[in-house]
Amino acid sequence: MRTFSLKIHHLFLCRYLPIVGLLLLGSSVCALELKGALSQGGMLVGRVSPGTIVTLMERKITVDNDGTFVFGLGRNAPPEIKLVTSNGKGEEEYHIFAVTQREYREQRVDGVPQKTVTPPAEVLERIRREAALVKQARKGDSSLQDFQVGFVKPLEGPITGVYGSRRVYNGTPGRPHYGLDIAAPTGTEVYAPAPGIVKLAHEDMFYSGGTLIVDHGQGVSSTFIHLSEVIATPGQRIETGDLIARVGATGRATGPHLDWRINWFDVRLDPDLVLKNFPSVETTILDQ
Ligand SMILES: [Zn+2]
Known part of the structure; x- marks a missing residue:
């Protein structure tokens, strides 16, 4: 059976306050770590436990042996993106991130x-x-x-x-x-x-x-x-x-x-x- 859970993330929480995050929001909230600019044009480097499958907006992202992955957000990236992490045994987590929208001159x-x-x-x-x-x-x-x-x-x-x-x-x-x-x-x-x-x-x-x-x-x-x-x-x-x-x-x-x-x-x-x-x-x- 597949199980789902939804995580709404605040990037700063996982980057700077992992311990507080753990205490406040449960043990798995920071199983996904992200570093970078959650903004149109931003590059994000993430880390998950090795073996995790990561999907960004239906696109499977390569995760290397140590659990590192990278992705980027385009010039017109939407206000919200969804990352799905899965252990390959039917357990999935949905991670929703807000993306800063920019104005271009x-x-x-x-x-x-x-x-x-x-x-x-x-x-x-x-x-x-x-x-x-x-x-x-x-x-x-x-x-x-x-x-x-x-x-x-x-x-x-x-x-x-x-x-x-x-x-x-x-x-x-x-x-x-x-x-x-x-x-x-x-x-x-x-x-x-x-x-x-x-x-x-x-x-x-x-x-x-x-x-x-x-x-x-x-x-x-x-x-x-x-x-x-x-x-x-x-x-x-x-x-x-x-x-x-x-x-x-x-x-x-x-x-x-x-x-x-x-x-x-x-x-x-x-x-x-x-x-x-x-x-x-x-x-x-x-x-x-
Ligand atoms: Zn140029």
Whole structure:
């Protein structure tokens, strides 16, 4: 027979007051631990007893041998999410979490090459092909746990674009912006924000120019675009702080900057939230 129980969680309770939580709300309330931003664009790292099956909104999440799992909330994630934990023997718990809803600003970007706003018919096939490569690179569910050591900024510089903003390119509304834009002169060194394995290195994609994708494990990946030079190579193991690329203005860009994106599979996350909630345990290499 299947049994169900429902838990309404307050994240702070499980993060900071596990003992009080145990006393107030019963012994199993913190069998599920979550760390991260319960917000649109947030990345969450969870822990359950090994062997537990975790499902997020009908999607089964990989749980590794020590009970760790990770998931992300997209730009338009709903106000409430449901996680189901199950012991595989018919006992299930429903965990309901509130998700902070954000407001996104509009950002007008003028001066990008017009062909990147209204692409001519002859490049549509190229655009499709490149999108498929990117999709494939982000699909892997590797057993790496590199996201667990946290993240550093891949370089320092003024922030010129943020996650989620509605973009208007040369007056034409485009898709929202998902990266963190950090302005720097062409040729500036880009360092690995976290360890991982290089999944894709491409010299020149139509929209994103020089493009690099790094797998940090369990669906979490970083994407770096508009690069003038891609240094890391597919299959290469990289560590935090390794030189992986150089800043450029290739693809749909008005000037040199790094556009850094973080995904959980196809779900786009906010690198700024990830940096704030998962600062690297390694010292700030860029301040030396
Ligand atoms: Zn950007």
